[in-house]
Structure formats: C-alpha cells, structure tokens
Amino acid sequence: MFDGIVMFSGGLDSVCATHLLLSQGLKLKALHFVLPFYSGLDMQHKPVKAAAEKLGVPLQIIEEGEEYLAVVKNPAFGFGKNANPCVDCRIHRLITTKKIMGAEGASFIATGEVVGQRPMSQRMDCLHKIENHAGLKGYIVRPLSAKIMPPTIAEQKGIINRDKLLSISGRGRKEQFAYAVKFGLVHGAPAGGCTLTNEKTADRFNDLVRYSPDFDLEDFKLLAWGRHFRLSPSCKLIVGRDDADNIALEKIASASDCLLDLPDDIPGPFAILRGTPVQEFLSKAASFFARYTKFRNEKSCRVTLTYSGKEQIVEALPAADEECIRLRI
Ligand code: SF4
Known part of the structure; x- marks a missing residue:
C-alpha cells in the first residue's frame, strides 16, 4: 500500500x-x-x-x-x-x-x-x-x-x-x-x-509522416538514433554515429531491412536501409555508409550488404560531403 x-x-x-x-x-x-x-x-x-x-x-x-x-x-x-x-x-x-x-x-x-x-x-x-x-x-x-x-x-x-x-x-x-x-x-x-522536443527529431518525424504515413512502432523508434538520409520517397538510410547508435540500430532492425556494415570484423558503423530499395539505392546507400567509415578518404571501401537473407560485398566510392548534407534529414 x-x-x-x-x-x-x-x-x-x-x-x-x-x-x-x-x-x-x-x-x-x-x-x-x-x-x-x-x-x-x-x-x-x-x-x-x-x-x-x-x-x-x-x-x-x-x-x-x-x-x-x-x-x-x-x-x-x-x-x-x-x-x-x-x-x-x-x-x-x-x-x-x-x-x-x-x-x-x-x-x-x-x-x-x-x-x-x-x-x-x-x-x-x-x-x-x-x-x-x-x-x-x-x-x-x-x-x-x-x-x-x-x-x-x-x-x-x-x-x-x-x-x-x-x-x-x-x-x-x-x-x-x-x-x-x-x-x-x-x-x-x-x-x-x-527527444520529441528536439528540432532534429521534428524534421525526421515530419519526413516519416510525409513518406510513410502508416509508420509503425519500429519506424518511430528509429527517429532517435543515427544519422538519417532520405535517399528516395521509398527508402531511408540510417547510419550509426557511435556504439550506442549501432547497438540500438541492430536491435531495431527488421528482417526486411537491408543491413550495412564493414566486412571482416573491421570496426565501423552499422546502418539500416529501410524501405523498398532498387539496386540504384543499394549502391547509393553503400556509398553514403562508406563516407562514415575510416575509409572516407579512400577511393573505395568494401561494404557488406545483407538483404533478403543474402549477403554481398560491394566496392563503394565514399560519397561527397555535399551529397550527404543535401539528403540528410
Ligand atoms: S512529449 Fe516529451 S516533453 Fe512533452 S510531456 Fe511527453 S515526455 Fe514530456
């Protein structure tokens, strides 16, 4: 009592x-x-x-x-x-x-x-x-x-x-x-x-309402974690900024997401591509992801994409800062 x-x-x-x-x-x-x-x-x-x-x-x-x-x-x-x-x-x-x-x-x-x-x-x-x-x-x-x-x-x-x-x-x-x-x-x-009083969260929330009005709990949860990029009306990339982000993103990821990380246990971010991406956007996501790895100044970065139960390693050219800024939410 x-x-x-x-x-x-x-x-x-x-x-x-x-x-x-x-x-x-x-x-x-x-x-x-x-x-x-x-x-x-x-x-x-x-x-x-x-x-x-x-x-x-x-x-x-x-x-x-x-x-x-x-x-x-x-x-x-x-x-x-x-x-x-x-x-x-x-x-x-x-x-x-x-x-x-x-x-x-x-x-x-x-x-x-x-x-x-x-x-x-x-x-x-x-x-x-x-x-x-x-x-x-x-x-x-x-x-x-x-x-x-x-x-x-x-x-x-x-x-x-x-x-x-x-x-x-x-x-x-x-x-x-x-x-x-x-x-x-x-x-x-x-x-x-x-978090909901944060201007950044509001931008992400408005983007979510605009492109996925039927958003679910997991879509909503993602708003608090990582860097967000709107690659197309149907897909969004979220790249972890630190360990806390990476752990949260791994836990929130669903079976239909495309997952991105570095191969061979090389330390780096973890990322989720959510939506229904076509090949063009898988490549773009890999390129954006590469920008936030330690290979950002290299000509190429190997990125592991896990999608629909299949894993593939692609060579990606790290995206330019201006491009990342342009699509960042
Ligand atoms: S939305 Fe956030 S700030 Fe507003 S009452 Fe709820 S927890 Fe508090």
Missing part, C-alpha cells in the same frame, strides 16, 4: 517534489515513463535509478510502446514547437498512473510540475485541462507549486500537509537547486531532455 504515486523523471523538479512529500512521512511509489525510442533495448536507466535509490523510494519503470503511437499519430491537442504532443502525452501517462494508483490503493498522484515552467503543458489552465481529461480532478498534487493552486483532495483530507508544500512558479529553477543542495539530493538533467 502506498499513500501516493509520484511521476518521476529523475530530474530536479520530480526529485524535489518527491522529497517534499517523503519529508511528511508519506509512503510513495515512483513511476518512470520511457518513450518508445528507448523501449525494449535493455537500457539500464541508471540516472533515474540512482535518484530513486538516494530518496529511498521503490521505482517502477514503464517502457512505452504501441499505445504511444496513437498519441503521436493523432494528438487531440496538437503538437508543441516540435514533434512533442505534450498535452496528450501527459493525459496518456496520467491515465496509466491512475490505474496504478487504483491498484496500489493510493490516494493521490504527485508530479514535479511547476506552474508556468513550460509554455505548452504547464500553464495553469493547461494543468487543469490535463487533469480533467485524465479524469483526475483534485487527485494531482504538485508539491512545488501547491500553494498557488487550489487544495487537492489529499490536502483537504489532511493526508498531505499543505503548509509544508511550496509556491514556486515560472521558468527559473533557483529555488529547486537550492532545495536540492540543502538536502543533498541526486538528480538528472533539470530540463529532462525529451
């Missing part, structure tokens, strides 16, 4: 909010949501685990998948500046949290939200709209801004002492930093760093 469920990013705000409630002796469970880009990849989520451990709260990690596609494909409240459907995303996550609140016999949900901190989802009117749409009116406590918001049910019932909550608003984080220092709290990056 828990008193409350806290939506826990592991960032500064959620850590401070959790600590404020724990200081009142409340029993909390922390819930951490992982966007689909990072689901199913055996990621360790070390920063959030460290933050929860330091606070002494049990942590449940929820990796989002298919159900998130509906949120991002058709958000009822639209997108923010980039590919971030923040209002729908919050509603979706709150509905999931509500189920866990019920299952755990908890009385409230807590978040690290601060009134006025984010333009789209944390305006006062928007916070109310989100909780109404999630069917949670009166159940969501924002300990950092609680004193400038109407009392929640848990405060009215005396489960939470409102006097011990804060009245922070706006974008600055001076008060939260001071609070974290005072209590020696461990936290991740303050802004949270959502």
Whole structure:
C-alpha cells in the first residue's frame, strides 16, 4: 500500500517534489515513463535509478510502446514547437498512473510540475485541462507549486500537509537547486531532455509522416538514433554515429531491412536501409555508409550488404560531403 504515486523523471523538479512529500512521512511509489525510442533495448536507466535509490523510494519503470503511437499519430491537442504532443502525452501517462494508483490503493498522484515552467503543458489552465481529461480532478498534487493552486483532495483530507508544500512558479529553477543542495539530493538533467522536443527529431518525424504515413512502432523508434538520409520517397538510410547508435540500430532492425556494415570484423558503423530499395539505392546507400567509415578518404571501401537473407560485398566510392548534407534529414 502506498499513500501516493509520484511521476518521476529523475530530474530536479520530480526529485524535489518527491522529497517534499517523503519529508511528511508519506509512503510513495515512483513511476518512470520511457518513450518508445528507448523501449525494449535493455537500457539500464541508471540516472533515474540512482535518484530513486538516494530518496529511498521503490521505482517502477514503464517502457512505452504501441499505445504511444496513437498519441503521436493523432494528438487531440496538437503538437508543441516540435514533434512533442505534450498535452496528450501527459493525459496518456496520467491515465496509466491512475490505474496504478487504483491498484496500489493510493490516494493521490504527485508530479514535479511547476506552474508556468513550460509554455505548452504547464500553464495553469493547461494543468487543469490535463487533469480533467485524465479524469483526475483534485487527485494531482504538485508539491512545488501547491500553494498557488487550489487544495487537492489529499490536502483537504489532511493526508498531505499543505503548509509544508511550496509556491514556486515560472521558468527559473533557483529555488529547486537550492532545495536540492540543502538536502543533498541526486538528480538528472533539470530540463529532462525529451527527444520529441528536439528540432532534429521534428524534421525526421515530419519526413516519416510525409513518406510513410502508416509508420509503425519500429519506424518511430528509429527517429532517435543515427544519422538519417532520405535517399528516395521509398527508402531511408540510417547510419550509426557511435556504439550506442549501432547497438540500438541492430536491435531495431527488421528482417526486411537491408543491413550495412564493414566486412571482416573491421570496426565501423552499422546502418539500416529501410524501405523498398532498387539496386540504384543499394549502391547509393553503400556509398553514403562508406563516407562514415575510416575509409572516407579512400577511393573505395568494401561494404557488406545483407538483404533478403543474402549477403554481398560491394566496392563503394565514399560519397561527397555535399551529397550527404543535401539528403540528410
Ligand atoms: S516533453 Fe516529451 S515526455 Fe514530456 S510531456 Fe512533452 S512529449 Fe511527453
């Protein structure tokens, strides 16, 4: 049994909010949501685990998948500046949290939200709209801004002492930093760093919607990894930039992708050509791939293409930088 469920990013705000409630002796469970880009990849989520451990709260990690596609494909409240459907995303996550609140016999949900901190989802009117749409009116406590918001049910019932909550608003984080220092709290990056708020991700997302409107979860997951090149309306090349990209791309690759790497265990990137490429684009992909290997300044680079269960080694001329820049998404 828990008193409350806290939506826990592991960032500064959620850590401070959790600590404020724990200081009142409340029993909390922390819930951490992982966007689909990072689901199913055996990621360790070390920063959030460290933050929860330091606070002494049990942590449940929820990796989002298919159900998130509906949120991002058709958000009822639209997108923010980039590919971030923040209002729908919050509603979706709150509905999931509500189920866990019920299952755990908890009385409230807590978040690290601060009134006025984010333009789209944390305006006062928007916070109310989100909780109404999630069917949670009166159940969501924002300990950092609680004193400038109407009392929640848990405060009215005396489960939470409102006097011990804060009245922070706006974008600055001076008060939260001071609070974290005072209590020696461990936290991740303050802004949270959502991939969907990234301009580059938005370009890739718009490209995906344009050329593959029926995109699936794996297509969506790819957006967060590697360098992307639109070679034709029907095919796209993704080349790993580092080990993390290469590992993720290998895990996301499907049986219908053409896979590219260097032969003979020579270290280098891993790449995926997704779509229905004709021979011309297989050659082009090999040439682009070669540009990102250590043979980029050579006249030729041997590239292994694995496609339709067959493996072939081709000689590719590394592509010119201007060509790569021109087709990069
Ligand atoms: S910033 Fe990202 S994770 Fe946060 S609400 Fe917006 S879309 Fe969802």
